[in-house]
């Protein structure tokens with residue numbers, strides 16, 4: 001279940017109230033539960049997946065994105081698979097754990113594990129959103145944010161892009177005050 005933490009330590013756990021707070025940044029957050037067939041469960045339980053297995057998982061979830069593809073023109077998708085034994089995990093996470101923006105939306109559908117997005121609100125207050133399996137988020141292009149794993153250090157997330165080649169982080173150098 002998603003939760004939103006504010007700098008003063010206040011924690012909001014109601015999806016409605018989290019959505020309301022994040023809508024000030026144009027962020028969409030939704031719960032998209034999915035049926036855990038034995039096949040899907042086996043794929044999600046595995047620490048690592050081959051490219052073929054990733055594609056199997058993506059195909060099983062494709063129908064969820066038809067509407068978003070039409071609305072936002074997403075052209076490409078992939079599956080991120082991270083777990084505590086992922087080689088060079090900390091190095092990899094350094095790309096995301098500093099404040100940055102993208103020219104493209106950041107679209108994530110968490111299907112296993114969990115993670116935390118930080119956002120800088122219009123009033124400059126910082127918030128930290130925890131997202132878990134079954135939750136979808138769309139962070140509009142140019143939104144200042146960062147991403148970290150939580151203590152579980154495990155996530156599988158579907159990503160969608162309008163242009164995968166152009167997806168880079170533009171660092172904004174803000175100091176992070178909420179964790």
Ligand SMILES: [Fe+2]
Pocket residue numbers: 096100101102106145146147169
């Ligand atoms: Fe990002």
